[in-house]
Amino acid sequence: xxxxxxxxxxxxxxxxxxxxxxxxxxxxxxxxxxxxxxxxxxxxxxxxxxxxxxxxxxxxxxxxxxxxxxxxxxxxxxxxxxxxxxxxxxxxxxxxxxxxxxxxxxxxxxxxxxxxxxxxxxxxxxxxxxxxxxxxxxxxxxxxxxxxxxxxxxxxxxxxxxxxxxxxxxxxxxxxxxxxxxxxxxxxxxxxxxxxxxxxxxxxxxxxxxxxxxxxxxxxxxxxxxxxxxxxxxxxxxxxxxxxxxxxxxxxxxxxxxxxxxxxxxxxxxxxxxxxxxxxxxxxxxxxxxxxxxxxxxxxxxxxxxxxxxxxxxxxxxxxxxxxxxx
Numbered sequence: 058x059x060x061x062x063x064x065x066x067x068x069x070x071x072x073x074x075x076x077x078x079x080x081x082x083x084x085x086x087x088x089x090x091x092x093x094x095x096x097x098x099x100x101x102x103x104x105x106x107x108x109x110x111x112x113x114x115x116x117x118x119x120x121x122x123x124x125x126x127x128x129x130x131x132x133x134x135x136x137x138x139x140x141x142x143x144x145x146x147x148x149x150x151x152x153x154x155x156x157x158x159x160x161x162x163x164x165x166x167x168x169x170x171x172x173x174x175x176x177x178x179x180x181x182x183x184x185x186x187x188x189x190x191x192x193x194x195x196x197x198x199x200x201x202x203x204x205x206x207x208x209x210x211x212x213x214x215x216x217x218x219x220x221x222x223x224x225x226x227x228x229x230x231x232x233x234x235x236x237x238x239x240x241x242x243x244x245x246x247x248x249x250x251x252x253x254x255x256x257x258x259x260x261x262x263x264x265x266x267x268x269x270x271x272x273x274x275x276x277x278x279x280x281x282x283x284x285x286x287x288x289x290x291x292x293x294x295x296x297x298x299x300x301x302x303x304x305x306x307x308x309x310x311x312x313x314x315x316x317x318x319x320x321x322x323x324x325x326x327x328x329x330x331x332x333x334x335x336x337x338x339x340x341x342x343x344x345x346x347x348x349x350x351x352x353x354x355x356x357x358x359x360x361x362x363x364x365x366x367x368x369x370x371x372x373x374x375x376x377x378x379x380x381x382x383x384x
Contacts, residue, residue, distance in 0.1 A: 070116065100126070101123060106120055163251070166183045168183070172263075172267070173217070176215075177225060178215050179222060184227075184231065187255070198238070273319045275319075288303060289369055292362075303326055303329070306335070309380055352370055
């Protein structure tokens with residue numbers, strides 16, 4: 058069964074039996090009763106109330122509607138004290154599902170995460186996606202919070218190179234504001250869940266990003282040692298009489314090919330002048346670059362080094378394997 062088939066059927070039989078205060082055997086008997094008379098008022102519909110996880114064993118997974126249908130049957134036929142507990146369980150389960158979806162949504166929309174002055178920030182487009190709102194509504198919320206002195210530059214938000222970024226605290230404040238003011242109940246609940254889940258999730262991502270940066274820094278140093286602290290294009294190295302700065306250049310740009318950012322094979326040593334020259338030639342540091350771009354740059358600007366550098370870069374490219382242009 059495909060992953061998509063499980064969407065909406067998140068309750069295993071054990072969880073349903075536990076929240077209904079019955080045994081697995083009793084649950085099986087109730088489900089059998091639902092199936093026994095097609096003309097009575099009690100129905101469990103496959104694909105709507107449950108799916109078979111293992112049909113030969115009769116093992117099911119239930120939707121919240123399916124669990125609720127069984128609960129209604131028990132309530133009508135076997136009065137007990139479980140009802141309030143069941144309603145509380147359903148509420149908690151819905152909340153957990155929503156918070157899980159929110160956390161996954163944040164992870165998928167946090168590629169812009171940056172560190173500035175010991176604070177982590179997310180871009181405005183990513184923040185807009187995470188909160189599930191529009192840029193115009195986000196602007197309005199930001200302006201209202203700023204007017205109330207609840208959005209501070211360098212603390213809750215950051216403007217850099219004409220772009221706006223929001224800190225973890227800034228995202229939380231926007232989520233709280235939108236969660237209380239949006240007209241759609243579902244969007245309110247979503248923003249409330251972002252406020253509850255977002256801080257923990259973004260902090261987790263920030264911690265992972267910090268560790269990633271440590272790995273990248275270590276890989277850069279190892280790459281320089283491998284290249285004997287020499288620019289592979291000009292042959293310059295740092296000496297007493299030549300204090301050139303050396304950098305480790307990512308053949309596949311680290312912001313576009315994040316999975317290769319800490320790979321030594323993806324790094325090549327260049328002097329800082331050549332490095333700046335390449336990125337200027339390629340359209341800027343934010344522009345995607347690949348090994349082929351560096352080869353073309355060397356062929357045009359440093360033709361005397363073209364053969365040797367092409368061999369080095371092609372060898373690295375073979376080790377890294379084929380890379381998607383949408384990585």
